[in-house]
Amino acid sequence: MITNKPLNDTALLFDLKNGSVKAFDEIYGRYKRPITINLFALLKDRDLVEETLQELFCRLWEKRGNIDPQQSVQAYLYRIAGNLVNDHFRNIAKNRRLAARFWEVIQAQTQSQPEADIQKAMDEALFRTIEQLPPQCQRVFKLCKIEGKSYEEVSTILGISVSAVKDNIIRANRFLHAHYSYEAVTAVFLVTSYVLKDLN
Template identity: 40%
Template sequence: MPEILDNETALLERMAKGDKDAFQVIYYHYAPRIYGKLLKLLHSEDLAAELLQEVFIIVWQKHALIDPGRSFRSYLFKIADNLAIDLFRKANRSTQLINRLLEASIDHYTHTEERLEQKENAFLLQTAIDALPPQRKLVFTLCKLEGKSHDEVSRLLGISTSTVNNHVVKATQFLREYLAGRPDITGMLLLYFLFK
């Protein structure tokens, strides 16, 4: 999506005259960008959404003062920055707001850490699975990752169920040993894949 609308000047001229349809087009174009910026600053979806609404309330209240010849994008981002700064100033005087901002930052950090940890765990597990002999890897993948029964895999690959079971047991044993020496992999992930 382009940074500036093709007919932005005309839309701004219409909005300056009080055209609500033009305002709506401008809103839907810029709202996601402003929201993204506010979310990066505040790490809170609720606070970002609140300030986003305030940005466009201010724009509409001052629509008659808008100069279509100047950068509207810069104008919007300046309003968003000022509102965020005001919010942080208020936070200095409000324990409740400080707590809200802190909780949002902690949640953001925790979710980011969890996502990174999940990616690392998945990579470690996949590396271990890739180290299995081809047939054993295939059987393990079908049984443990795709959830197929031993009978289904037996029919699918044309091998006996006891051979399927043998592959699963040996693959599980190998993976347990491979991953046991890696304290960085989450125990729950290991249990999930090896014993489900």
């Protein structure tokens, strides 16, 4: 009875180098499980392990022409796996450094940004917020707080009672207190956002 003996590493890699799909499937079948276990011990994430495993065997096939058939299949695969894991952790470290650098630059840029630019951004944010007020409330607020008119003067100009003027100011103040901070922070961030180019 004739039995097919499993090919040794040299024969497998030689056939793979010559484009044998059968040799590739044999290597995949032999080493997928142990490599998966090893990757999971390092990465602790099933989806990431699956992606890494897929990338590993894609590289094996794509670079088959450069393979040295005299080397160990296992050592070759584990070297690719190790490089992929190292790349993953380097990218994590790079992203963390980038995030830290981003906030450092934003903070420094905000501090060094000309005060006129910051003030302009905050003033524009304030006026955008005021424009969200109801028409009458907006008119009262602008006359009192921006033009500096008294409640009595505003009452005469708009033909409403002083009490109505006060009520509108209270409503406006409550609205601005609730909405202006977000507008202002967003405005200052947009003023300084161009510094992102410094991170490239």
